[in-house]
Amino acid sequence: MDIYPRYTFKDVTEIDPKVLEGKKLLIFDIDNTLFYSETIKIRKDILHWFKGVKKKHRVVCFSNSFSIRKRRPMIEYTLGCEVYLSTERKPSKKLFKEITKRYRVSAKDVAVIGDFHFTDVLFANRNKATSILVRPIGGDHKLILRIARVLENVVLFLLELVSPLLGKH
Numbered sequence: 001m002d003i004y005p006r007y008t009f010k011d012v013t014e015i016d017p018k019v020l021e022g023k024k025l026l027i028f029d030i031d032n033t034l035f036y037s038e039t040i041k042i043r044k045d046i047l048h049w050f051k052g053v054k055k056k057h058r059v060v061c062f063s064n065s066f067s068i069r070k071r072r073p074m075i076e077y078t079l080g081c082e083v084y085l086s087t088e089r090k091p092s093k094k095l096f097k098e099i100t101k102r103y104r105v106s107a108k109d110v111a112v113i114g115d116f117h118f119t120d121v122l123f124a125n126r127n128k129a130t131s132i133l134v135r136p137i138g139g140d141h142k143l144i145l146r147i148a149r150v151l152e153n154v155v156l157f158l159l160e161l162v163s164p165l166l167g168k169h
Contacts, residue, residue, distance in 0.1 A: 002125040003117040005133035012113060012134050013049040019132065023057060024105045027129075029090075029114030030063040030075060030083070032136035038067055040074040043137065050079060058103065064089045064119060090114075091123035 009015050012033060020026065031037045034046055053059065061075065061083045068075075072083045084102075088095035100107060110129040114120020115136040124131035 003122050004125075005117070005121045005131040006124075007130070007132045009132065009134050011046070011137060013045050015113070015132060015134070019130070020053070020057060020111060022109070023111045023130065024109035025100070025103050025111075026053065026057050026059045027099060027110060027112045027124075028059060028061045029112075029116070029120050030061050030068070031065050032115045032138060033113060033120075033134055034061065034079070035075065036138040037136075038065060038071075040071055040078065042078060046137070047078065054079075054081060060084050060099065060103065062086075062090065062095075062099070090119040091126055093127060096123065096127040096129070 007015075007019050012028075028034055028050075034050065035042045050059075059079075059081045061079065061081060063083070065071075068083065069085065072085070075083050084099060086095050086098055088098065096107070100110060107128040110124075110127075111132055112120055112124035112129050113132045113134065114123075115134050117133065121131045121133050123129075
C-alpha cells in the first residue's frame with residue numbers, strides 16, 4: 001500500500017508550479033483541500049490561486065462526501081469547473097479510469113491534490129498518477145473525520161517504525 005505522497009505542501013496555495021508542469025489534468029479533492037469540510041466556504045487566497053491554476057491546466061474536482069450532490073452546483077459556480085460525480089469513491093481504480101477516460105488523459109499526465117493519505121494519496125499512487133498532499137484547512141470538526149485522522153496518523157507512525165525493517169521508504 002503506497003500511501004506516501006510524491007510531494008507535500010502546507011496548503012494548495014504553496015504548491016510549487018514546477019510540480020504541475022506538463023500535467024494535462026489536475027484532480028482536486030474538495031473538502032479540507034479547497035473548501036472547508038462539508039461547506040461551500042472557501043478562503044479567498046485559495047480561490048484566487050485556483051483560478052490562476054485553472055488558466056494553465058484542466059481541472060476537475062471530486063469528493064467522497066455524502067453531501068457533495070447538494071453542494072455541487074455552488075462549488076461548480078464558485079470554481080468554474082466540474083465536480084465529477086460517480087458511484088465510485090476514492091481510492092477506486094475504477095473511478096480513476098472513469099475520469100481519465102472522460103478527460104482523455106493517461107495516468108502519467110494526471111496529478112491528484114488532496115489532504116488525506118488513505119483516499120487522495122492512495123488514489124493517485126495506486127493509479128500511477130502524481131500525488132500531492134496538502135495539510136487540511138479548517139480542522140476536522142466532525143467526529144468521524146477526527147477519528148479517521150487519528151487512525152491515519154497511527155498507521156503512518158507504525159509504518160515509519162517498521163519500514164526500516166522491511167527496507168522500504
